[in-house]
Amino acid sequence: MNTIVIPYEPQPRQQLYHQAVDIDELLFGGAAGGGKSESTIWDALSYGLEYEGSRQIIFRRTFPDLQRSIINRTLQVYPKAVAKYNQSKHEWTLINGSVIELAYWDNDSNYMNYQGAEYDVIRWEELTQFEEKWYTYMLSRLRGAKPYPRSVKSTTNPGGVGHAWVKRRFIDIGEWELVHTVNEVDDDGNHLIYPPGTPNAGEPILRNRIFIPSKVTDNIALMQNDPGYIARLMSLPDNERKQLLDGDWDTFAGQYFAEFSRALHVVEPFDIPSDWKRYRAMDEGYNDPFVCLWVALDPNGTAYVYREFVKSKLLTSEQVEMVRLNSGAEEYEYSVADTSFWNRAKTENVTPAEIFASQNVPLVQAKKERVNGWKRLREWLHPVDTLDHVTGQRYKHVNLKIFSTCLKAIESIPSMVHDDKMVEDVAAHPLDHVPDALRYWCMSRPQAVTTKAWSAIPDRRKEVPFDFEEDDFKEPTQSGWGRW
Known part of the structure; x- marks a missing residue:
């Protein structure tokens, strides 16, 4: 043999x-x-x-x-x-x-x-x-x-x-x-x-x-x-x-939001104070998941994603029912949504937005600029060196935080990667529906105001326009917000 x-x-x-x-x-x-x-x-x-x-x-x-x-x-x-x-x-x-x-x-x-x-x-x-x-x-x-x-x-x-x-x-x-x-x-x-x-x-x-x-x-x-x-x-x-070299699973080449850190961006849930502004952001889908994010904004301009709902194979009537069920008696400044909510059905002359409005969930159309939207989201995620005026210690502060119960958001944001052909954009990804919804919310708000910006305008702090109406919104210029 x-x-x-x-x-x-x-x-x-x-x-x-x-x-x-x-x-x-x-x-x-x-x-x-x-x-x-x-x-x-x-x-x-x-x-x-x-x-x-x-x-x-x-x-x-x-x-x-x-x-x-x-x-x-x-x-x-x-x-x-x-x-x-x-x-x-x-x-x-x-x-x-x-x-x-x-x-x-x-x-x-x-x-x-x-x-x-x-x-x-x-x-x-x-x-x-x-x-x-x-x-x-x-x-x-x-x-x-x-x-x-x-x-x-x-x-x-x-x-x-x-x-x-x-x-x-x-x-x-x-x-x-x-x-x-x-x-x-x-x-x-x-x-x-x-x-x-x-x-x-x-x-x-x-x-x-x-x-x-x-x-x-x-x-x-x-x-x-x-x-x-x-x-x-x-x-x-x-x-x-x-x-x-190290086999590090927390950071990787091509990662779009490399600034995302669980230590900085993820917080334990707490009761949202009644005077904080609340918002909802939605991404439409059926085979792809329908997404609704609940966002609260504190008086200093820090946003908190405090609730999420992500589910596929839901009819529009079921989507709005789940939004209402999870919203309870909360009141919202507005609910921003993907423009596809305004697409008319082929069999009936009705849009998902109209169905939502009929159930007392009015929607406003999102600004769908992808690259600008991702840049805006990155501004909200960006860590800023901040001085604690009580202790004198410096620490990292971020303007967007996520409750630890929002598992889909925590998983999806750091998973986004750069598009090979358009590096300023996010590549198509099975988990991009939650970041899309968050992008819509970011584009509906002014850019996050950093701690450095506060120190630059201490006498105008109360006038930072986090609460102005949609019609008053102006894109930022190099000299600051157009309304200042």
Whole structure:
């Protein structure tokens, strides 16, 4: 019998990845240079050889990425004695009948490719480049008649369009390198249970997840062969260096609102005083979620997002009902809303805005300037050095704060990324509906007045026009607000 030599010697972190068994979902990585792709291709080959007739798939976001990182590498290192590559199908067939597909997923139309598919292992390379709905859909393709261990095994760096959901699913669930049993939830956060007629009827649906971190310093072979790699990572801009060298999940390259900080912007709930001005901001949607944010403004000009409602598949009548229910007896200066609330229905000559008005929730149209709107929101988020006149201590103050109960806002704002083609704009993102609503509110108000501005005009502090009417509003000029 001929002996087949596998030209792969895993590093210690890679060993942890390969040895993880009986785990439903695994994420490996965090920083650049940790040997993530190498781990994927050898883990796939090992599984395929061990489980005869098994089927796996490895995803990248685009075909060029797939070609460079997976196809070319497997062609270089997979032993031809045990594996044969079909170039037209982009798949490897092993001598025992096992198959490893190499694929890419770059848009929603890819759902059609996998409607009847079955896989024993699904592997995602650079998971944060994918949307959560694609990932969760493929969980339904993890099935088969053979009693093989089935799992989803992914690798990634921080950053990208999927940063928020990957962080929520793997990073924030608890201590790293430990297996966590997680109760699956629906879109509204309700725990899922097995339905009647199934073997585990009435029991919670649980999945095991683990995150195994990896850094370039864990890759001993790379450190020896390319000692200058760390120096090149060190020379990157701050956010990119934190992401790629340290595997930092709180900041990442391309992050639009890099100034967002939980320590500064998130506060514990408190009773809003009755004399504070209150507002509502809404983003329209059906398949995309309908969003309503409740914002309060204190006498000194600090805004608080104190309540949120985010839900899909609601008719306009249901949307206004939920707004009224969550608003109670509160009174509002106005409710600013996406201009799509004024689009007329095809079947009836009525707009969502008219339906809201008929239920005593009148709306005013938002100013939809995207770039100016994001700049305005950034002004409200921007930390300012402030002097405490009682203690003499300096501290960071922000003019927009969010109650800790507003989980969607806290998740979505730091998840926004720059648009590749128009860097001053925010790229389309599955979570951008809450920031959109907040942008509408910011565009309906003057820019946040900083502490430095207060000190510059101490004798006019009471006249800062936070409460002027919409008709009086003027855009700021270099010399200050037009009304001063």
